Amino acid sequence: MANPPTKEMPAAIQLDTATPISVSVRNVYKTFDTTPALKDIALDIRRGEFFSLLGPSGCGKTTLLRSIGGFETPTSGTILIDGKDVGGIPPYGRPTNMIFQQLALFPHLDVYENVAFGLRVQKKPKEQIDGRVKGALALVRLEGYERRMPSQLSGGQRQRVAMARALVNEPSVLLLDEPLGSLDLQLRLQMHEELRRLQRTLGNTFVFVTHDQGEAMSMSDRIAVMNGGVIVQLGTPEDIYERPQSRFVAQFVGHTNLFDGKVIRIEGSRVTVESDGISLAATTPTPVELGQAVTVVVRYERLGLGAGDTTLRGNVAERMFLGGTVRVVMALSGGRLVTADIASTAATGLPAIGEPVALTFNASDSRVLVA
Amino acid sequence: MSVLAATALDDVGSAAQRPRRSLNGWSIALFIYATAFYLFLYGPIAIIVLLSFNNSEVTGLPFRGATTHWYEVVFARPDLMSALFNSIALGFISAAIATAMAFFLGLSFRRDYVGQQLVLGLVLLPIILPGILGGIVLLIFFGYLGIRPGLYTTVLVAHVNWVLPFAFLTLNGRLQGLDRAVEEAAMDLGARTHQVMLRVVLPIIRPALVATLLFSFSLSFDEFIRTLFVMGYDRTVPVVLWSAIVDRLAPELPAMAVITILISTAGSLCGFAFAARASKRQA
Ligand SMILES: Nc1ncnc2c1ncn2[C@@H]1O[C@H](COP(=O)(O)OP(=O)(O)OP(=O)(O)O)[C@@H](O)[C@H]1O
Ligand SMILES: [Mg+2]
Numbered sequence: 001m002a003n004p005p006t007k008e009m010p011a012a013i014q015l016d017t018a019t020p021i022s023v024s025v026r027n028v029y030k031t032f033d034t035t036p037a038l039k040d041i042a043l044d045i046r047r048g049e050f051f052s053l054l055g056p057s058g059c060g061k062t063t064l065l066r067s068i069g070g071f072e073t074p075t076s077g078t079i080l081i082d083g084k085d086v087g088g089i090p091p092y093g094r095p096t097n098m099i100f101q102q103l104a105l106f107p108h109l110d111v112y113e114n115v116a117f118g119l120r121v122q123k124k125p126k127e128q129i130d131g132r133v134k135g136a137l138a139l140v141r142l143e144g145y146e147r148r149m150p151s152q153l154s155g156g157q158r159q160r161v162a163m164a165r166a167l168v169n170e171p172s173v174l175l176l177d178e179p180l181g182s183l184d185l186q187l188r189l190q191m192h193e194e195l196r197r198l199q200r201t202l203g204n205t206f207v208f209v210t211h212d213q214g215e216a217m218s219m220s221d222r223i224a225v226m227n228g229g230v231i232v233q234l235g236t237p238e239d240i241y242e243r244p245q246s247r248f249v250a251q252f253v254g255h256t257n258l259f260d261g262k263v264i265r266i267e268g269s270r271v272t273v274e275s276d277g278i279s280l281a282a283t284t285p286t287p288v289e290l291g292q293a294v295t296v297v298v299r300y301e302r303l304g305l306g307a308g309d310t311t312l313r314g315n316v317a318e319r320m321f322l323g324g325t326v327r328v329v330m331a332l333s334g335g336r337l338v339t340a341d342i343a344s345t346a347a348t349g350l351p352a353i354g355e356p357v358a359l360t361f362n363a364s365d366s367r368v369l370v371a
Numbered sequence: 372m373s374v375l376a377a378t379a380l381d382d383v384g385s386a387a388q389r390p391r392r393s394l395n396g397w398s399i400a401l402f403i404y405a406t407a408f409y410l411f412l413y414g415p416i417a418i419i420v421l422l423s424f425n426n427s428e429v430t431g432l433p434f435r436g437a438t439t440h441w442y443e444v445v446f447a448r449p450d451l452m453s454a455l456f457n458s459i460a461l462g463f464i465s466a467a468i469a470t471a472m473a474f475f476l477g478l479s480f481r482r483d484y485v486g487q488q489l490v491l492g493l494v495l496l497p498i499i500l501p502g503i504l505g506g507i508v509l510l511i512f513f514g515y516l517g518i519r520p521g522l523y524t525t526v527l528v529a530h531v532n533w534v535l536p537f538a539f540l541t542l543n544g545r546l547q548g549l550d551r552a553v554e555e556a557a558m559d560l561g562a563r564t565h566q567v568m569l570r571v572v573l574p575i576i577r578p579a580l581v582a583t584l585l586f587s588f589s590l591s592f593d594e595f596i597r598t599l600f601v602m603g604y605d606r607t608v609p610v611v612l613w614s615a616i617v618d619r620l621a622p623e624l625p626a627m628a629v630i631t632i633l634i635s636t637a638g639s640l641c642g643f644a645f646a647a648r649a650s651k652r653q654a
Contacts, residue, residue, distance in 0.1 A: 071555055091558045098559045104552035108574045118560035121570065169560060 021083070022047040022205040023068060023173055028077030030063055030229075037063040038074070039229040045173075045207060045222075050199050052208045052216040055226035056252065061209040062101070064226075065175050068207065069098045082172055097166035098175040103158055105150040111137070111161050112146035118169040136168035139198065156187045163198070173205045180215070192219055213253045217241065225249050243285060247295060247369060255300040257338050263292045263368075270363050276334055281309040284368035295369040298361050301325070303340030305349065308360025312338055316357050319350065326350060330357055416632065423625035430622050441626035451627065454611040457522055458592050459634070461607060464523070465530035466538075466587035472531070473538035473583060477546035495536045505533070506600030513601060520603035529597040534587045541586055541646070545579035578648040585642035589635045 023045040030038040037060045045051045053061045066072040068079055070091035079086055086094055097118070106114050113120075115136050119129045137143055140160035150158055159179060166174055176195075180188045196219055199206050210216050216223050217237040224234045225248075233240060233249045244250035247258065261275030271288060273280045273296050282296045303312075317337065318329035326347040330338045340359050342350065351357045422430060426438040445451050476494060480487065497505060509532070513525050520526070549572065557571045558564075573580075595609035602610060608631050615621040 069559060071559075091555070092561045092563060096559075098556070100552045100556060102550065102552050104550060104556040106553060106557070106571060106575075108571075117557065117562075117570070121557075121560060121562040121566050165556075165560065 019046040019048070021045065022049065022081070023207065024078075024080040024083075025064070025068070026078045026080070028064070028067060028074045028079065030060070030067060030072060031075045037229050038067070041077070041229075041231060043224055043231060043234060045205055047172075047205055048203045050196070050206045050208065050219055050221045052210060052220040052223045053226060054210055054213060054216040054223050054253075056211060059226040060229040061211070061226055062177055065098070065177050065207060065209050068173070069096050069175050070094050071098075095172035096175055097169050097171035097173075099162050099166050099177065099179045101177045101179065101181060103162045103179070105158060105161055105165070107150055110147050110149050111142065111153070114150065114161055115164045115168050117165065122169075132168050133164075136164040139167065139201070140164045140194070155183050156191065159183065159191060160194075163195075167198070167202065170202075171204060173207060176206060176208045178209050178211070180210075188215070195219060217253075225252065227252075243367070244297065244369070250295075250297045250369065255339065255341070257298045257300065257303070259296040259298070261294065261296065263288050263290055263294055266290060271368060273368065276332075276336060278312065278332070279310070280366065281363035282366040282368045283363055284370075286368075286370055288368060288370060292370070296366050297369055298366040300327070300339050300341040302365035303338070303342075303359045303361050305342060305346060305358070306360060309363045310366070311358050311360045313356065313358050314338065316351050316353050316355055319353060328357070328359070330359055419625050419628050419632075423629045425625070428622055430624055441623040442630075444623040445626045445630065448623075450606075451611060454606045454608050455630070457605050458608040461522060461527060461530060462588040462591040462638075465527055465534055465591045466584045468527075468531050469534040469538040469587045470542065470580060470583045472535055473542045474546070474580070476539055477543045480543060481546065481549075481551075494539055497533050498536045502596035505529075506597040509597060510600045520601055522603065522605040522607075525601040525603070526598055526605075526607070529601050530591045530594055533594055533597055534590045537590055538583050538587045541583045542576070542579055545576050549575060578645045582642045582645035585638045585645065589638035589642065592631075592635045592638065 021044045023043075025041050025043050028038055028041040029036070041060075041064060053064060055061055063072055067074050068081070070086065070089060070093070074087075081095060091098075106117065109117065112133060115133045116129055119132060124132075134143075137146065140163050142157065142160050142164065145153070145157065145161075150161065153161065162179065180191050183191060192215065195206070195208075208216070208219065217240075220237055222234065222236055223240050224231045225240060226232065227248050233245050235243075240249060240253050244253060250256045250258065259273065259275040259278075259280055261273040261280065263271050264274045264279070265272035266288065269283050269285070271282055271284050271294075273282055273294060275296065280296050280298075284294075288294060312330065312332065314330040314332040316328060317331040318327075320327040321344070322341070324344055325341040326344055328340045328342060328347075328350065330340070332338060338359060421434065422432075423441055424437045424439065425432075425434055426436040426440065427434075476490075480491075500508075506529075509525070509529050513520065513528075518524055553575070554567050554571060557567045562570060593609060594607075595613065598607055598610055599613070606614075608627070612624065612627055612631065615624055615627070
């Protein structure tokens with residue numbers, strides 16, 4: 001606990017030293033039988049932060065969350081909550097509350113008793129229980145539903161009962177395991193706002209697990225992107241989106257065109273990369289050498305039809321109307337596909353399928369990935 | 372969307388037509404079969420009920436007018452009354468023990484452990500073991516141990532042994548179906564292990580527990596063969612019924628039979644009602 005972790009700790013760079021650390025995960029490993037689920041996880045979550053764990057299915061998000069909540073024991077490493085090592089402390093002894101993926105409401109208790117459960121088992125005085133339960137139900141806008149059974153509620157209402165049931169205990173850290181997974185898009189968006197509102201009102205730490213990058217982007221202060229039991233990148237939503245540090249993050253977060261090639265010209269941070277006989281202008285965040293093998297990342301929405309530093313020519317292979325944007329898939333002469341999302345308003349002059357088209361982008365909108 | 376809806380409607384239409392087409396052949400045969408089935412199943416019971424009210428010294432037809440005399444005879448016979456009391460008391464005690472054992476067994480089965488299959492096999496064995504063999508085995512077993520036959524010793528053990536596999540099968544499904552996340556949620560909210568059990572697990576499975584108790588009671592109440600082998604002086608209803616037939620053709624026999632049937636079906640029916648509630652709660 002006293003000696004700082006020697007391994008690289010991405011969170012440490014991001015930390016605002018003024019804010020106390022709420023959850024500190026230090027070099028945590030977890031192995032199930034022979035399957036490693038977490039490998040050297042290290043991160044610090046600030047008090048009052050909305051922190052997301054983002055990654056594909058099976059990457060270890062739930063395992064990490066359950067380790068913080070006390071439902072899994074790490075094979076090695078330490079977890080500190082509010083500065084206290086919680087190793088060996090069972091879930092009922094931790095200042096955390098969890099919202100489970102399946103919600104896990106008590107089917108035999110009505111809404112009121114579901115929310116009151118935590119206070120009752122902690123033997124809080126009667127009058128205090130009533131006040132706090134009513135307060136929590138008001139917070140999630142469920143007044144008047146006290147006597148409904150969980151089976152008589154809609155998905156969104158159940159969701160909010162689960163929220164109230166956890167929040168009524170005033171946990172220092174709220175753990176949320178993909179709680180919105182079962183809701184339809186409309187309701188999800190509504191719950192996103194509700195969650196943000198709650199988190200700002202209450203000021204406690206939220207650790208939110210999701211595999212939906214849009215969800216993570218729109219709600220989080222910071223995101224840890226996980227893959228295969230490892231944190232592959234940690235940063236603000238903007239960091240993750242604009243400055244992916246690996247192919248995986250570039251592809252997982254947002255829609256991306258990737259071009260593998262070699263550096264053929266360097267002018268400061270601006271480089272030219274040759275990929276399959278095409279020259280691409282890009283910006284590099286790290287110094288590169290001539291001839292170095294790199295990958296150029298261009299997001300779908302950064303490609304356009306106007307003038308740009310790089311012009312790619314091919315034929316329209318596919319076009320899809322997505323509402324605000326039109327997605328164009330262009331086939332280069334070599335057969336390679338490039339995808340662009342063009343604003344619907346700018347897409348009026350777009351050629352038909354099979355017609356030649358030119359897609360352009362600026363060096364400032366494309367990034368070089370080393371390795 | 373509309374195409375999908377149309378195909379769905381088509382499916383419903385053709386499904387509705389299928390039985391109508393084959394109405395003549397199969398369904399007539401099925402109707403006859405079903406009628407015969409219910410006749411054989413409930414016919415004898417109906418006749419017993421009828422005979423129990425027959426105003427005749429001889430058990431059997433013809434029907435010579437209605438009387439409740441035989442019920443009065445049954446309720447006036449102390450040996451029958453004590454057998455009834457024995458059976459009910461034994462039924463409740465063995466049901467309680469078997470249900471409790473089934474509950475803890477079921478809890479243990481929620482985790483994997485070595486020898487689990489063996490335990491399961493041993494618990495379920497009495498179902499496949501013929502009753503007469505079971506009786507003999509128990510008799511030898513108690514003989515070796517030098518335990519004197521008695522209602523609340525040997526007979527109770529025999530009944531628990533017989534009822535347990537059914538109790539286990541009734542309760543286990545519910546226990547395995549219990550969402551572990553619900554228990555974890557309780558623990559997360561501050562509940563200790565015993566509070567999780569008392570405030571969450573037991574209330575959720577209560578209907579299933581009651582159903583198991585009632586089924587177990589009915590099974591114990593009806594048990595005959597094993598009881599015959601290991602009983603002492605105190606008799607149960609089935610044994611008394613049996614000796615009544617063997618010793619003499621007792622005219623009050625049908626009345627006794629009807630009382631027995633009523634008690635045991637009442638137990639099972641309530642059991643089914645609770646089982647239905649249990650599965651509704653699970654949904
Ligand atoms: N109790 C367990 N026993 C064995 N292996 C497990 C157990 N729990 C998780 N794992 C394994 O650990 C890995 C990580 O699982 P985890 O549930 O943390 O993934 P996840 O990121 O939450 O995925 P999802 O998005 O699908 O929920 C997976 O390979 C999984 O199979
Ligand atoms: Mg998960």
